[in-house]
Amino acid sequence: MTNKLGMADMLGHVGSVLASLMFVWAIIQQYFPYNVRNFLDKYSQRFLTFFYPYIQITFNEFTGERFKRSEAYSAIETYLGKTTSTQAKRLKADVIKNNTQPLSLSMDDHEEVADDYNGVKVYWASGKNILKTQTFSFYPNTDEKRYYKLTFHKRYRELILRDYLNHVLKEGKEIKVKNRLRKLYTNNGAQWSHVMFEHPASFKTLAMDPVKKQEIIDDLTTFSNGEEFYNRIGRAWKRGYLLYGPPGTGKSTMIAAMANFLGYDIYDLELTAVKDNTELRRLLIETTSKSIIVIEDIDCSMDLTGQRKKESKEEEEESTDPAKKPMRPPAENEAKTSKVTLSGLLNFVDGLWSACGGDRLIVFTTNHVEKLDPALIRRGRMDRHIELSYCGFEAFRVLAKNYLCLETHELFEQIRVLFGEAEMTPADVAENLMPKTSPVDQEGCLRSLIGALEQAKEEAVRKKVEEEERKMKELTAVESGEIKVVENGSNGSV
Numbered sequence: 001m002t003n004k005l006g007m008a009d010m011l012g013h014v015g016s017v018l019a020s021l022m023f024v025w026a027i028i029q030q031y032f033p034y035n036v037r038n039f040l041d042k043y044s045q046r047f048l049t050f051f052y053p054y055i056q057i058t059f060n061e062f063t064g065e066r067f068k069r070s071e072a073y074s075a076i077e078t079y080l081g082k083t084t085s086t087q088a089k090r091l092k093a094d095v096i097k098n099n100t101q102p103l104s105l106s107m108d109d110h111e112e113v114a115d116d117y118n119g120v121k122v123y124w125a126s127g128k129n130i131l132k133t134q135t136f137s138f139y140p141n142t143d144e145k146r147y148y149k150l151t152f153h154k155r156y157r158e159l160i161l162r163d164y165l166n167h168v169l170k171e172g173k174e175i176k177v178k179n180r181l182r183k184l185y186t187n188n189g190a191q192w193s194h195v196m197f198e199h200p201a202s203f204k205t206l207a208m209d210p211v212k213k214q215e216i217i218d219d220l221t222t223f224s225n226g227e228e229f230y231n232r233i234g235r236a237w238k239r240g241y242l243l244y245g246p247p248g249t250g251k252s253t254m255i256a257a258m259a260n261f262l263g264y265d266i267y268d269l270e271l272t273a274v275k276d277n278t279e280l281r282r283l284l285i286e287t288t289s290k291s292i293i294v295i296e297d298i299d300c301s302m303d304l305t306g307q308r309k310k311e312s313k314e315e316e317e318e319s320t321d322p323a324k325k326p327m328r329p330p331a332e333n334e335a336k337t338s339k340v341t342l343s344g345l346l347n348f349v350d351g352l353w354s355a356c357g358g359d360r361l362i363v364f365t366t367n368h369v370e371k372l373d374p375a376l377i378r379r380g381r382m383d384r385h386i387e388l389s390y391c392g393f394e395a396f397r398v399l400a401k402n403y404l405c406l407e408t409h410e411l412f413e414q415i416r417v418l419f420g421e422a423e424m425t426p427a428d429v430a431e432n433l434m435p436k437t438s439p440v441d442q443e444g445c446l447r448s449l450i451g452a453l454e455q456a457k458e459e460a461v462r463k464k465v466e467e468e469e470r471k472m473k474e475l476t477a478v479e480s481g482e483i484k485v486v487e488n489g490s491n492g493s494v
């Protein structure tokens with residue numbers, strides 16, 4: 001492989017020549033009278049600057065703290081990745097198990113790339129110093145000190161030091177966040193444990209009204225780019241979302257899509273496992289920036305007057321989703337139940353701690369928005385209330401594309417009419433569209449959906465008739481005096 005003499009190298013050589021001249025100059029200083037030395041001193045600096053008008057900055061891989069990799073070095077490495085892949089001839093590759101990008105590329109040692117910033121050319125060179133040390137080390141890389149060297153003309157000193165370096169570090173960190181393997185944390189009591197977050201959901205595959213979807217995407221984008229804005233208006237960099245709707249309408253799927261879109265980690269907070277407010281605070285302080293803190297089924301997690309929810313038996317039976325029925329703890333465990341209170345939770349949502357260290361999204365989900373205390377969901381705490389509801393025709397089209405690769409079909413019109421007459425969750429629609437044969441029988445799946453929609457329509461009509469009959473019966477009973485309406489408005493049998 002040829003040894004390339006790049007621009008930065010050349011500038012480095014010019015520097016070496018000048019260093020030799022300096023050495024000669026030091027000798028002259030020893031033997032010449034003071035006034036001659038003074039004269040030469042004055043002009044030598046101008047002479048050097050005239051011939052070497054470049055500034056060099058070195059960024060070492062390891063900083064003063066032993067074994068601690070410099071954040072700047074790592075951000076520069078990531079930032080240069082893009083330029084490196086098009087310019088450098090010798091690259092280093094590393095595998096990153098990421099959906100969007102399988103490999104990370106960086107410059108090999110003694111390579112060089114040029115970068116352009118607002119029309120100003122700068123040069124980045126990578127290098128390493130090998131220290132000849134006799135001491136035995138357990139750390140394999142301590143003898144090799146890698147660095148990046150930035151070279152630019154002194155004319156652009158201010159621009160580079162003030163703007164360009166900020167730009168490099170910021171962009172490098174952003175790319176890093178996007179490329180990193182993300183984590184899904186869950187709490188077991190007061191401890192977080194995590195697994196890799198690899199949910200494939202995306203906004204593209206999420207079935208919902210396209211206008212609403214775009215609004216959410218725009219809101220998330222504005223939020224994640226809003227550091228300066230939040231600083232300027234003096235607000236903590238956080239945003240609260242309340243997702244509500246019947247089971248199977250995509251609340252959890254949307255959280256996964258949000259995390260994938262922003263490249264954030266998820267902290268799935270199980271409130272019922274948290275002992276008290278102190279434990280809650282400790283857990284939350286441990287969350288990192290660029291994360292989504294999720295509390296699912298908030299109405300089942302706590303009693304909004306303070307104690308953990310203990311619903312009446314009737315309410316439990318009323319609950320549409322058996323999985324959501326709160327578990328009644330045995331009597332002997334009563335003392336161990338969660339003492340997290342609404343005020344503790346509100347402190348978490350807008351307390352001082354929440355402003356610490358970067359951006360966070362806080363997402364609550366519920367099937368029963370009407371049960372939530374208005375204090376919990378007022379604007380500023382839950383900035384956006386998003387309803388995920390039954391499947392409409394537009395949402396169906398997204399699912400048909402995802403599941404059957406169908407953009408249009410002659411049965412779509414019939415399905416469109418049926419969606420106007422029957423309610424079905426996206427989860428049920430998805431189940432009907434799920435291919436059950438190979439090769440996929442697209443029409444069969446659509447017909448299965450039509451069958452299910454017709455059944456749902458009949459069911460809805462039947463329920464409506466039953467409800468009307470019940471109302472009629474009540475009315476007749478009131479008229480005939482069988483039922484007396486008591487003063488507070490509730491019905492009482494006589």
Ligand SMILES: Nc1ncnc2c1ncn2[C@@H]1O[C@H](COP(=O)(O)OP(=O)(O)OP(=O)(O)O)[C@@H](O)[C@H]1O
Pocket residue numbers: 205206207208245246247248249250251252253254321366367388426427428430
């Ligand atoms: N809007 C949607 N777009 C795409 N798929 C959906 C949507 N809604 C539901 N699904 C499918 O249905 C399944 C269940 O959805 P999800 O768990 O997101 O519902 P949920 O609203 O969180 O329900 P729950 O209230 O019971 O927690 C998902 O695995 C997903 O495949």
Ligand SMILES: [Mg+2]
Pocket residue numbers: 251252253296365
């Ligand atoms: Mg869910």
